Amino acid sequence: MIMQPIKPAKRPRIGLYSVGLRAYWAQFPGLRERITEYGQFIERRMSAWGDVFHYGLVDSEEEGRIAGEWMNERNVDLVFCHAATYSTSSTVLPLHQINKAPVVFLNLQPAERIHYERTTTGEWLAHCGACPVPEFANAFNRAAIPFRVVNGLLGLDYTPEISMANETTHERKEAIRAWREIGEWIRAAAVPRTLRHSRFGFLGNTYGGMLDMYSDFTMIQAQIGLHVEVLEMCDLDRLLRDVTPREAKEKLEQINEMFQISGNSPSDPIARKPSEEQLEWSCRVAAAQEKLVREYNLDALAYYYHGAPGGGYEKLQGGFIVGHSLLTARGIPCSGEGDLKTAIAMKICDILGTGGSFSEIVVVDYADETILLGHDGPFHIAIADGKPVLRGMGLYHGKQGTGVSVEAKVRTGAITTLNVTQTGDGRLKLISSEGESTNGPIMRIGNTQTPVKFRCHPDDYMSAWFAEAPTHHCALSVGHNASLFAKVGELMKVRHVAL
Numbered sequence: 001m002i003m004q005p006i007k008p009a010k011r012p013r014i015g016l017y018s019v020g021l022r023a024y025w026a027q028f029p030g031l032r033e034r035i036t037e038y039g040q041f042i043e044r045r046m047s048a049w050g051d052v053f054h055y056g057l058v059d060s061e062e063e064g065r066i067a068g069e070w071m072n073e074r075n076v077d078l079v080f081c082h083a084a085t086y087s088t089s090s091t092v093l094p095l096h097q098i099n100k101a102p103v104v105f106l107n108l109q110p111a112e113r114i115h116y117e118r119t120t121t122g123e124w125l126a127h128c129g130a131c132p133v134p135e136f137a138n139a140f141n142r143a144a145i146p147f148r149v150v151n152g153l154l155g156l157d158y159t160p161e162i163s164m165a166n167e168t169t170h171e172r173k174e175a176i177r178a179w180r181e182i183g184e185w186i187r188a189a190a191v192p193r194t195l196r197h198s199r200f201g202f203l204g205n206t207y208g209g210m211l212d213m214y215s216d217f218t219m220i221q222a223q224i225g226l227h228v229e230v231l232e233m234c235d236l237d238r239l240l241r242d243v244t245p246r247e248a249k250e251k252l253e254q255i256n257e258m259f260q261i262s263g264n265s266p267s268d269p270i271a272r273k274p275s276e277e278q279l280e281w282s283c284r285v286a287a288a289q290e291k292l293v294r295e296y297n298l299d300a301l302a303y304y305y306h307g308a309p310g311g312g313y314e315k316l317q318g319g320f321i322v323g324h325s326l327l328t329a330r331g332i333p334c335s336g337e338g339d340l341k342t343a344i345a346m347k348i349c350d351i352l353g354t355g356g357s358f359s360e361i362v363v364v365d366y367a368d369e370t371i372l373l374g375h376d377g378p379f380h381i382a383i384a385d386g387k388p389v390l391r392g393m394g395l396y397h398g399k400q401g402t403g404v405s406v407e408a409k410v411r412t413g414a415i416t417t418l419n420v421t422q423t424g425d426g427r428l429k430l431i432s433s434e435g436e437s438t439n440g441p442i443m444r445i446g447n448t449q450t451p452v453k454f455r456c457h458p459d460d461y462m463s464a465w466f467a468e469a470p471t472h473h474c475a476l477s478v479g480h481n482a483s484l485f486a487k488v489g490e491l492m493k494v495r496h497v498a499l
Helices: 023-027 031-046 061-073 089-098 121-125 133-142 173-196 217-224 233-240 245-258 276-295 312-318 320-329 340-351 458-467 482-492
Strands: 013-019 051-058 078-082 103-109 148-153 199-204 227-231 300-304 355-365 370-375 389-393 403-407 413-422 428-437 448-454 474-478 495-498
Touching (some): 013 031, 013 173, 031 103, 031 173, 061 089, 078 089, 089 133, 103 173, 148 173, 173 340, 173 482, 199 233, 199 340, 217 227, 233 276, 233 312, 245 276, 245 320, 300 320, 312 320, 320 355, 320 403, 340 413, 340 428, 355 448, 355 458, 370 458, 403 448, 413 448, 428 458, 428 482, 482 495
Parallel strands (some): 013 051, 078 103, 103 148, 199 227, 199 300, 428 495
Antiparallel strands (some): 355 370, 355 474, 389 403, 413 428, 413 474, 428 448
């Protein structure tokens, strides 16, 4: 079951224009129209990932300034400059001195090779997009404006009548690679846009003594743009009192559809079949948790509360895990132990559609050369291997209270971990690691666990990861996403390290 998100991620706003030299249009009839057709093709392809604002052709310094103001009015997150033919750098630079959105140059040749025997000057000019890019790069470097370049083939699935060469290149590796990179840039642009409009709840406090997880809320907003809404347990308790029997029943129906209710663990005496009382309580708390998200318009939540032994709030936090797993499945990532930085990592993964399950190192399997990653907290149901299992816990190790926990693993195949940490100078940093989720065994103790084989021996991987001084939690995503996360880091101006 794929649950509808409570708050869908925002689509990025993408600027697009093509460049050329104005003197060419009278000299080479049809060239301007041909370039315009290429730009329209690029717009259609890009529209699958974002809202595209296509200015059209920029062919002079004056037009560049007009286009820069036009992009500002449309509040674009990222601008693609299609180097369609030769153009002077004076045409392009003013646009990006006015509009400060990040820029990507597209060097997309229409044909795999020109027809050497038939080609005219006008025909060649339709294929010489690489010619101005070093000039652009030099001017931008001297103007201290960062730039990126995508090289490859345009990827048409037809050949325009005017062309003298074969332009049907959509199946060539150079087109596939280029469009994969373009798609990653656009998808990555959704992350800073969504985070700048996000409200992250912080409920309770950070687990005492976990110094790696403590963060300055102002620092988080200054570097990411999101707002942290500080919440109290009494806010949730107030909403719990308003939960109706019908709302609790609806949560039970969701639970029965999305989870498998376990029997007793064959190995661990504290992991048993959930009692009816435990399930009923988890349903009531889950309904209150959704009310909290809606009342405070939250996009994510970091939470932890110890609670006095036997107190009402201890019982309330004991019912957290199921409801927070349901919220995570609906686009509201929930990170346990008050780990705000990992909530950001989970939200990044969720915006990109790659999951993002709350994890840490559980144990190393030296026989299989895998590392088990997981936690006793929420799980991202959308990336599960089969139905997650609910187990009743006689106690939460290292914490107060009892309740229902989720036992699950991420489906087998490509995975990438994403860690958000903080350096000694107060800067956020992204760390990503690609690997494979295997079908190895897991424990039956009510925790999420996924055996992961990284690209090197577990000891070598851990040495490299620990050397980056990570926050000890991470978000577990499906797919090999290091290239995608690197683009997110660049657009957010946050350093990214790939292991």
